[in-house]
Amino acid sequence: MQTMYQQMDADALAQAIEALRAQVEEVKARGLALDMARGKPSPQQVDISRPMLDILSSDADLHDGNVDCSNYGFFEGIPSARALASEMLGVPAEQTLVLGSSSLLLEHDICGQFWRCGSLGSEPWADYSAKHNGETVKFLCPAPGYDRHFGITADLGIENVPVPMTGEGPDMDVVEAMVASDASIKGMWCVPKYSNPTGETYSEKTVRRLATMKTAAPDFRIFWDNAYCVHDLYDETDDLANIFDYTRGTENEDRVVAFVSTSKITFPGSGVAFVGASPAVIAEVSAFLKMGLISADKMNQLRHVRFLPNLDAVRSHMKKHAEFMRPRFEAVERKLAEGLGGTGCATWTHPRGGYFVSFDGPDGSAKRVAALCAQMGVKLTPAGATWPGEDPRDTNIRIAPSYPSVEELEAALDVLVLAVKLVAAELAAEERA
Amino acid sequence: MQTMYQQMDADALAQAIEALRAQVEEVKARGLALDMARGKPSPQQVDISRPMLDILSSDADLHDGNVDCSNYGFFEGIPSARALASEMLGVPAEQTLVLGSSSLLLEHDICGQFWRCGSLGSEPWADYSAKHNGETVKFLCPAPGYDRHFGITADLGIENVPVPMTGEGPDMDVVEAMVASDASIKGMWCVPKYSNPTGETYSEKTVRRLATMKTAAPDFRIFWDNAYCVHDLYDETDDLANIFDYTRGTENEDRVVAFVSTSKITFPGSGVAFVGASPAVIAEVSAFLKMGLISADKMNQLRHVRFLPNLDAVRSHMKKHAEFMRPRFEAVERKLAEGLGGTGCATWTHPRGGYFVSFDGPDGSAKRVAALCAQMGVKLTPAGATWPGEDPRDTNIRIAPSYPSVEELEAALDVLVLAVKLVAAELAAEERA
Numbered sequence: 001m002q003t004m005y006q007q008m009d010a011d012a013l014a015q016a017i018e019a020l021r022a023q024v025e026e027v028k029a030r031g032l033a034l035d036m037a038r039g040k041p042s043p044q045q046v047d048i049s050r051p052m053l054d055i056l057s058s059d060a061d062l063h064d065g066n067v068d069c070s071n072y073g074f075f076e077g078i079p080s081a082r083a084l085a086s087e088m089l090g091v092p093a094e095q096t097l098v099l100g101s102s103s104l105l106l107e108h109d110i111c112g113q114f115w116r117c118g119s120l121g122s123e124p125w126a127d128y129s130a131k132h133n134g135e136t137v138k139f140l141c142p143a144p145g146y147d148r149h150f151g152i153t154a155d156l157g158i159e160n161v162p163v164p165m166t167g168e169g170p171d172m173d174v175v176e177a178m179v180a181s182d183a184s185i186k187g188m189w190c191v192p193k194y195s196n197p198t199g200e201t202y203s204e205k206t207v208r209r210l211a212t213m214k215t216a217a218p219d220f221r222i223f224w225d226n227a228y229c230v231h232d233l234y235d236e237t238d239d240l241a242n243i244f245d246y247t248r249g250t251e252n253e254d255r256v257v258a259f260v261s262t263s264k265i266t267f268p269g270s271g272v273a274f275v276g277a278s279p280a281v282i283a284e285v286s287a288f289l290k291m292g293l294i295s296a297d298k299m300n301q302l303r304h305v306r307f308l309p310n311l312d313a314v315r316s317h318m319k320k321h322a323e324f325m326r327p328r329f330e331a332v333e334r335k336l337a338e339g340l341g342g343t344g345c346a347t348w349t350h351p352r353g354g355y356f357v358s359f360d361g362p363d364g365s366a367k368r369v370a371a372l373c374a375q376m377g378v379k380l381t382p383a384g385a386t387w388p389g390e391d392p393r394d395t396n397i398r399i400a401p402s403y404p405s406v407e408e409l410e411a412a413l414d415v416l417v418l419a420v421k422l423v424a425a426e427l428a429a430e431e432r433a
Numbered sequence: 434m435q436t437m438y439q440q441m442d443a444d445a446l447a448q449a450i451e452a453l454r455a456q457v458e459e460v461k462a463r464g465l466a467l468d469m470a471r472g473k474p475s476p477q478q479v480d481i482s483r484p485m486l487d488i489l490s491s492d493a494d495l496h497d498g499n500v501d502c503s504n505y506g507f508f509e510g511i512p513s514a515r516a517l518a519s520e521m522l523g524v525p526a527e528q529t530l531v532l533g534s535s536s537l538l539l540e541h542d543i544c545g546q547f548w549r550c551g552s553l554g555s556e557p558w559a560d561y562s563a564k565h566n567g568e569t570v571k572f573l574c575p576a577p578g579y580d581r582h583f584g585i586t587a588d589l590g591i592e593n594v595p596v597p598m599t600g601e602g603p604d605m606d607v608v609e610a611m612v613a614s615d616a617s618i619k620g621m622w623c624v625p626k627y628s629n630p631t632g633e634t635y636s637e638k639t640v641r642r643l644a645t646m647k648t649a650a651p652d653f654r655i656f657w658d659n660a661y662c663v664h665d666l667y668d669e670t671d672d673l674a675n676i677f678d679y680t681r682g683t684e685n686e687d688r689v690v691a692f693v694s695t696s697k698i699t700f701p702g703s704g705v706a707f708v709g710a711s712p713a714v715i716a717e718v719s720a721f722l723k724m725g726l727i728s729a730d731k732m733n734q735l736r737h738v739r740f741l742p743n744l745d746a747v748r749s750h751m752k753k754h755a756e757f758m759r760p761r762f763e764a765v766e767r768k769l770a771e772g773l774g775g776t777g778c779a780t781w782t783h784p785r786g787g788y789f790v791s792f793d794g795p796d797g798s799a800k801r802v803a804a805l806c807a808q809m810g811v812k813l814t815p816a817g818a819t820w821p822g823e824d825p826r827d828t829n830i831r832i833a834p835s836y837p838s839v840e841e842l843e844a845a846l847d848v849l850v851l852a853v854k855l856v857a858a859e860l861a862a863e864e865r866a
Contacts, residue, residue, distance in 0.1 A: 038505065040504055040505050040506075041504070043501065043503075043504065046503045046504055047503075050491040050492075051491050052491075053489050053490055053491045053493065054490050054491045056486050057486055057487050057490075058483040058484050058485075058486045058487045059483075060486065068476065069703075070476075070479045070480075070700050070701075070703070071473055071474070071476065071479055071700075071701050071702070072471065072473050072696075072701045072702050073473075073702075100533065100534075101533075101729065101730045102725070102726055102727065102729075104725055104726060104727065105725040105726050107725070108724060108725025108726075109542075109725065112545070112549075115549075116545075116548075116549065116559075126549075126559075148724075148727070151724055152724055152725065155721075155724045263505075267503050267504075267732055268503070268504050268505045268727075269504070269505050269506075269727060269728040269729065269730060269731060270502075270503070270730040270731060270732040270733065288588075291541055291581075291584050291585055291588045292535070292537055292538040292540070292541025292542065292585065293535055293537060293538050293541075294535065294537065294581070294701075294702060295702040296534065296535075296702065297534045297702060297703040297730065297733065298702060298703060299700055299703040300703065300730065300733070
């Protein structure tokens with residue numbers, strides 16, 4: 001599709017650029033300092049979890065059943081926290097671990113374990129290249145996706161291979177064809193619900209195909225980061241199928257390692273993280289992680305489960321979060337539709353949950369838009385960060401609307417709209433020159 | 434030295450064995466269930482940290498200076514916590530990280546980093562063997578020492594090499610000779626104050642020699658786990674020299690990576706952990722750990738520093754701990770002296786702090802003593818656990834007196850004394866047969 005600027009005659013385009021540049025100068029003069037860079041809740045949103053802080057007072061019972069949470073022991077996590085993990089991950093409690101404050105760290109450590117030690121008797125991923133003519137180990141990366149995931153595998157020396165998203169998850173025709181024929185593809189990153197940044201949820205068919213597809217690598221592992229499993233904006237939520245329902249008892253039982261954390265449920269960075277997998281994978285992951293950990297912070301586990309004892313309680317709490325998030329997502333939709341609707345300059349997603357909106361401008365625009373926004377005082381996630389390596393068409397920008405107030409967000413989106421228009425107009429002029 | 438049983442004539446020895454066996458049967462009949470296995474404080478001792486739980490209530494200011502501790506960010510730790518880390522580690526705050534709840538996990542991850550990536554441009558330890566005729570990477574392990582340290586290096590495939598302890602730290606003549614000539618020795622585990630399990634503190638001379646010795650490996654790293662830095666029993670404490678005073682500004686500046694945690698200051702497993710090293714090493718460790726962590730649990734950091742704002746506050750708090758630990762250590766000394774003094778059957782250490790007493794029985798006795806204690810209802814740390822690999826003379830038992838009450842501890846020590854006597858007597862008889 002052509003942009004409105006590509007359709008203008010030369011004079012009109014020159015006038016449009018002049019007008020837009022004047023607007024940009026006006027905005028620069030206002031000295032804005034707005035941040036749409038990272039998926040952080042606003043301070044007021046964080047405050048809804050403050051009642052949790054009163055639960056473990058100095059006279060509280062610090063036991064969970066017969067587990068003393070105030071002393072060493074119970075590496076796997078306290079029983080109530082494993083029960084909650086079971087509900088959130090969709091596996092029995094015995095197939096869960098509750099560890100630390102960050103699912104990202106668990107993903108990092110478990111991926112590093114498979115790299116160094118292999119999994120369930122397979123050769124270490126680190127040895128693959130030397131044993132297979134220098135062929136690099138690869139990971140499939142649905143893109144646009146989460147930059148920190150791609151960083152973990154890239155840091156290990158794994159080649160990140162982008163796979164297109166379709167609106168109902170990764171393009172499974174592409175995925176199936178690749179994994180069926182290439183044994184160097186050892187795994188895949190997935191954020192299956194309200195995916196970062198597109199906000200799409202994998203369809204039942206996508207989930208089933210991921211669970212049942214044939215892979216050339218017998219030790220193929222899906223890192224199933226269900227970070228936004230309860231992060232709905234509306235009562236009518238996206239439904240995600242339970243991937244373990246399709247792997248349980250099959251030859252693919254060990255394929256999926258699932259992660260959830262409470263970082264965006266209670267206090268960011270100070271939550272508890274859950275892992276779920278097959279009994280065999282949980283056993284090997286436990287044996288590995290136990291080398292470095294006597295037991296995790298069970299006091300924080302206890303604080304969490306007393307505040308949020310089960311999935312129903314979590315869902316009620318998330319409705320309070322939604323009251324902060326919904327007007328922000330709706331402001332994004334409104335401002336983008338008003339500012340760019342019908343211009344041919346952009347498309348964007350319309351998530352019903354999660355933390356992000358994925359925005360695409362004209363080819364070759366994203367880096368220039370981000371730089372121009374920065375000049376106007378609006379910080380965006382670095383353009384291209386959503387792609388492993390380089391965004392091939394330089395179109396994608398991740399919008400993180402959660403942190404600013406609605407007013408600040410609207411101001412920031414006006415800046416983004418202006419930047420996209422000017423860059424689109426300049427691109428049209430350059431194309432002609 | 435001979436045991437009293439070796440000095441007996443055959444009849445006396447047979448009678449002694451008969452009498453001891455009868456006592457063992459009596460004890461078995463009592464159905465004891467006592468635990469001297471791990472360095473856990475007693476529940477009453479843990480309770481002295483309960484006032485900390487009231488500090489971060491729902492209406493608390495969750496800022497540390499201008500850092501919002503309730504949201505993402507500040508990977509390196511909050512300023513007040515880094516200031517406390519600086520005091521406890523003996524390096525400037527900029528050379529500290531405050532991360533997670535466990536120093537063991539940081540040791541595990543950082544050792545794994547050096548294994549996979551090397552340090553400051555040196556080749557990865559993982560590559561050493563292939564490039565040097567299959568020679569294994571080695572770590573020096575002062576022994577008896579801490580089993581979980583040895584587990585971390587063993588798990589990486591590093592060969593743990595025991596080094597004798599002298600009463601003022603590892604035998605530095607042995608250490609210096611080994612590291613000077615063998616480039617495959619990449620590092621060393623140290624618990625420099627109230628060492629686990631001997632309770633000895635490295636002398637100033639030992640610390641200086643460790644800091645200044647010549648090593649064949651340019652990337653030699655000392656993992657300086659100062660776990661018991663403030664864990665004194667008496668007002669007159671062991672003094673530990675600050676090893677960084679000897680490395681700062683020298684060619685060995687990057688040698689030492691130091692660790693401290695509050696696990697045995699506040700709540701075991703739910704504390705905060707500190708790392709200190711040279712600016713270059715802190716930078717590379719940060720870059721690595723950031724791959725898997727946005728930020729650590731800053732709420733727990735804030736809770737800790739509001740409760741224990743500086744080293745003086747920590748020392749005052751530790752005096753309360755000492756009131757629980759001192760009678761237990763004194764009970765160990767009293768019971769062992771009463772039961773085994775002058776028998777020639779055992780020697781043991783007399784720590785002025787820490788969590789353990791190191792006990793040595795006759796050659797070939799430790800496993801049998803531990804098994805016999807277990808039959809009598811007393812659980813000890815598995816015999817030999819204090820050694821990397823096997824305890825060569827099978828003499829060493831780690832006594833962990835902290836968890837039981839003084840009465841339970843005395844009962845457990847009576848059992849230990851009885852077991853040592855019977856095993857010593859049986860060994861004397863077997864020697865004669």
